[in-house]
Amino acid sequence: MQGYIYPNEFELHWSILVVVYPYVTGLVAGAFILASLERVFNVKEVQPTYRLALLTALAFLLVAPLPLLAHLGHPLRSYEIFLTPNRQSAMAMFGFVYAWYLMVVLLLEIWFDYRKDLVLWARQEKGLTRWIHYALTLGATDLSPRALSFDERMGRWITIIGIPSAFLLHGYVGFIFGSVKANPWWSSVLMPVVFLFSAIVSGIALVLIIYMVSAMLRWKPVDMKCVDKLAAFLFYAMVVDFSLEMLDFIHRLYESEESIEILSQMIESRLFISLIVLQVALGTLLPMITLGLTAPALSKRSAVKLPDELKRLIYLGSAILVQIGIFSIRWNVVIGGQLFSKSLRGLTVYKLELFGVEGLLAAAALLILPFVILWVLVKILPPWPEAEAKLPRAEDDSGAVTGAVPLR
Amino acid sequence: MAKFDPFRGTRVPQQVPRLVAVFAVAIIGLLVARYFLVPDTFGQLGHYRAAALDTIVAHEKKYAGQQACQLCHFQIMQKRLAGNHKGVGCESCHGPAATHVSDPAQIKPSIPSEREFCLRCHEYSPSRPTGFPQIDPVRHNPMSFCSNCHDPHAPEPPVIPGQCSACHGQIARQKAVSHHAGLECTTCHEAPEEHKVTPRLVRPTKPTERSFCGGCHARDADSPPHIPRINLRLHNPRYVCWQCHYPHYPETP
Numbered sequence: 001m002q003g004y005i006y007p008n009e010f011e012l013h014w015s016i017l018v019v020v021y022p023y024v025t026g027l028v029a030g031a032f033i034l035a036s037l038e039r040v041f042n043v044k045e046v047q048p049t050y051r052l053a054l055l056t057a058l059a060f061l062l063v064a065p066l067p068l069l070a071h072l073g074h075p076l077r078s079y080e081i082f083l084t085p086n087r088q089s090a091m092a093m094f095g096f097v098y099a100w101y102l103m104v105v106l107l108l109e110i111w112f113d114y115r116k117d118l119v120l121w122a123r124q125e126k127g128l129t130r131w132i133h134y135a136l137t138l139g140a141t142d143l144s145p146r147a148l149s150f151d152e153r154m155g156r157w158i159t160i161i162g163i164p165s166a167f168l169l170h171g172y173v174g175f176i177f178g179s180v181k182a183n184p185w186w187s188s189v190l191m192p193v194v195f196l197f198s199a200i201v202s203g204i205a206l207v208l209i210i211y212m213v214s215a216m217l218r219w220k221p222v223d224m225k226c227v228d229k230l231a232a233f234l235f236y237a238m239v240v241d242f243s244l245e246m247l248d249f250i251h252r253l254y255e256s257e258e259s260i261e262i263l264s265q266m267i268e269s270r271l272f273i274s275l276i277v278l279q280v281a282l283g284t285l286l287p288m289i290t291l292g293l294t295a296p297a298l299s300k301r302s303a304v305k306l307p308d309e310l311k312r313l314i315y316l317g318s319a320i321l322v323q324i325g326i327f328s329i330r331w332n333v334v335i336g337g338q339l340f341s342k343s344l345r346g347l348t349v350y351k352l353e354l355f356g357v358e359g360l361l362a363a364a365a366l367l368i369l370p371f372v373i374l375w376v377l378v379k380i381l382p383p384w385p386e387a388e389a390k391l392p393r394a395e396d397d398s399g400a401v402t403g404a405v406p407l408r
Numbered sequence: 409m410a411k412f413d414p415f416r417g418t419r420v421p422q423q424v425p426r427l428v429a430v431f432a433v434a435i436i437g438l439l440v441a442r443y444f445l446v447p448d449t450f451g452q453l454g455h456y457r458a459a460a461l462d463t464i465v466a467h468e469k470k471y472a473g474q475q476a477c478q479l480c481h482f483q484i485m486q487k488r489l490a491g492n493h494k495g496v497g498c499e500s501c502h503g504p505a506a507t508h509v510s511d512p513a514q515i516k517p518s519i520p521s522e523r524e525f526c527l528r529c530h531e532y533s534p535s536r537p538t539g540f541p542q543i544d545p546v547r548h549n550p551m552s553f554c555s556n557c558h559d560p561h562a563p564e565p566p567v568i569p570g571q572c573s574a575c576h577g578q579i580a581r582q583k584a585v586s587h588h589a590g591l592e593c594t595t596c597h598e599a600p601e602e603h604k605v606t607p608r609l610v611r612p613t614k615p616t617e618r619s620f621c622g623g624c625h626a627r628d629a630d631s632p633p634h635i636p637r638i639n640l641r642l643h644n645p646r647y648v649c650w651q652c653h654y655p656h657y658p659e660t661p
Binding site for chain 1: 421426427431442445446451
């Protein structure tokens with residue numbers, strides 16, 4: 001503690017779990033927006049990561065509310081936000097934003113994209129997996145060209161709806177912080193936009209990491225065109241994100257409200273490592289410069305010519321640094337906003353627990369859980385190109401079979 | 409026999425009815441859950457269960473309210489309402505008094521006499537509003553009950569202290585039993601009037617020259633002969649006297 005703080009500010013109320021929540025939600029939104037690049041904006045190079053990005057978004061989305069439930073306690077009461085919706089509360093409306101995104105956007109898009117494969121897998125397989133895949137088709141086993149083209153069209157439409165929904169999902173998280181008038185560290189109209197672009201950055205970086213690591217684990221070659229494109233998009237998103245953050249920073253400096261002194265003290269002391277070192281230097285500038293030089297972002301060829309192996313290593317390293325940087329952003333927003341007194345005269349400290357619901361281990365478990373879910377999802381719905389089932393020739397060409405094809 | 413398919417021959421793709429069914433189940437499930445789980449009176453008065461008010465009303469009443477006090481303690485009430493504690497309810501200090509009202513002879517409300525009780529509001533804290541009466545309990549007449557000097561039903565507003573001992577009691581008591589008992593505080597300290605109003609902003613002075621103490625304690629000083637003397641020129645010339653000697657309780661030579 002330093003200077004004067006009010007008695008109720010001594011202990012922080014929003015712990016590391018509240019840091020994990022926007023971080024995870026950001027990954028969901030970012031991964032989905034990456035998937036939409038292929039679908040809506042027709043970026044063919046990133047096609048190998050399309051399904052992986054969707055499954056990643058789903059795995060992380062399933063975990064997204066868990067930090068909140070763990071933090072709030074009484075998880076058995078959580079369904080009540082659906083039963084008695086409070087339209088005056090942005091936090092209470094989260095349940096509906098979440099449900100919309102999960103049910104209408106992500107699950108539907110995955111379902112339409114995988115339906116053909118689910119039907120074909122169900123036909124080829126035996127045992128439990130056959131029934132799991134058949135159940136997932138919901139009995140819609142029609143593989144006629146008309147049905148498949150309907151899947152395709154619907155998938156595209158849902159992605160188009162999904163982009164504003166992803167913006168809503170993560171913009172909403174920024175909105176929650178940005179609308180806290182009493183807190184000068186949070187209260188900024190730029191907050192939802194900054195959150196959104198940092199989400200895109202983190203999502204692209206995460207899918208890049210998962211794609212490269214999964215290729216390594218499966219002993220498959222990495223598609224260099226794909227990772228080059230991902231690295232280039234990561235670079236573009238980082239440039240926009242960094243510019244917005246700088247804009248926010250300069251705006252605060254120019255506005256120079258009465259809080260500026262305590263905030264600059266906080267940045268110089270409490271947040272020096274997490275903001276200056278981790279967020280700006282290691283998490284943003286270093287990977288941005290590295291990607292700018294190595295990825296084919298500014299021209300068709302990268303500025304520095306490197307062998308593919310080294311490039312992959314640099315991309316992976318940069319993406320990991322970006323994750324550290326984005327987690328630091330969430331940390332600096334959530335924890336930073338509670339470190340200074342509303343009297344603007346003192347700073348408190350955050351003591352992170354190791355055990356306990358709000359501890360470091362619980363947060364780490366919540367960050368590992370999406371990968372476990374992703375592993376299960378990948379087992380059920382393999383996103384790899386070689387796993388994609390081929391249509392039988394008779395149905396593929398002529399379209400003669402137009403009705404429902406029963407499970408054989 | 410042909411399989412039953414209600415959409416056979418229509419242009420509705422097979423996926424649509426299946427998805428509609430899934431969403432219908434989810435929405436109907438939500439509506440059914442709402443029907444059974446949302447309390448009947450929810451939302452009648454606001455975003456809460458209106459019947460909760462009845463539950464709260466049914467709680468045992470512990471507070472009587474000051475109107476009830478007024479019936480018997482009218483004079484005290486009038487005194488309090490005219491004073492600085494007019495905004496503090498009777499039961500804020502005397503505790504819940506519903507039982508006392510129902511049986512005044514047998515059950516008496518508490519009379520808080522310990523200092524800690526008054527200090528809940530009047531202990532010095534920088535977060536309290538400027539001008540709110542606050543004291544430092546260590547310095548402000550320790551061991552004495554607040555009500556010995558203050559009438560809680562008509563507390564006096566803070567006054568500008570007439571004497572230094574009002575705030576610096578510890579020093580005053582120490583000085584009173586020392587060899588410097590006969591000296592006024594202002595003999596050594598210059599205390600501007602503003603110090604009494606804004607003690608932290610305007611500070612009193614301290615002697616900064618050795619010659620000040622030398623006025624009594626130098627070899628050639630014009631002072632009574634029993635006062636200890638020193639050679640100002642040779643006795644630790646680099647220090648001001650109070651850096652080694654505590655003037656509020658100077659040691660016996």
